[in-house]
Amino acid sequence: MVLSVGVVAHDRRKREMADWLEKHKDVFANMRIFATGTTGRVLQERFTELDVHPLKSGPFGGDQQLGSMIAHRELQAMFFFTDPMTPQPHDVDVRALIRLANMYEVPIACNQSTADLLISNPKFEEICEQYRDHTPEQVFADYSNRKV
Numbered sequence: 680m681v682l683s684v685g686v687v688a689h690d691r692r693k694r695e696m697a698d699w700l701e702k703h704k705d706v707f708a709n710m711r712i713f714a715t716g717t718t719g720r721v722l723q724e725r726f727t728e729l730d731v732h733p734l735k736s737g738p739f740g741g742d743q744q745l746g747s748m749i750a751h752r753e754l755q756a757m758f759f760f761t762d763p764m765t766p767q768p769h770d771v772d773v774r775a776l777i778r779l780a781n782m783y784e785v786p787i788a789c790n791q792s793t794a795d796l797l798i799s800n801p802k803f804e805e806i807c808e809q810y811r812d813h814t815p816e817q818v819f820a821d822y823s824n825r826k827v
Contacts, residue, residue: 682755685745686714689762696760715741742772749779755807757787784810
C-alpha cells in the first residue's frame with residue numbers, strides 16, 4: 680500500500696525542508712505527500728516528479744486538514760520542521776496537530792536529525808503500516824469511559 684505522509688515547514692525552515700527532501704526524494708517517490716499551503720507549493724515547483732498535494736496554508740486550516748487526515752487514518756507519517764525561535768500565530772493548531780500524531784501513533788519528526796533517523800530506518804514503512812489501525816480510544820479507554 681502507498682504511504683501518505685504530511686510535510687510541513689514553518690517559514691524559516693521551508694528551504695531546509697526542501698533540501699532535506701531532495702536528499703531523500705527516491706524514498707518519497709512512492710508516497711503521497713500532503714503539505715500545508717506554501718510548503719506544498721514550494722515542493723511542487725521543485726519536485727515535479729513527486730506526488731505532492733498542497734492543502735490550505737497552516738494558519739488558514741492546513742494544520743487542521745492534516746489533523747483530520749490523521750484522525751481518519753489517512754496519514755501514516757509526518758515531517759514537520761518547526762521553528763522554535765519564532766512565535767506562530769496559529770500555535771494552538773500546531774500543538775493540536777502534534778497531539779493528534781501522538782495519540783494516533785503517527786511517527787512525527789520535527790527537525791532534520793529526527794527526520795533522517797525516521798526515513799533511513801529500514802523498517803519505516805513497516806512501522807507506519809503497523810500502527811495504521813491504531814485506535815486511541817483503546818489506549819485512552821479511561822478517558823472515553825469517564826463519568827461526567
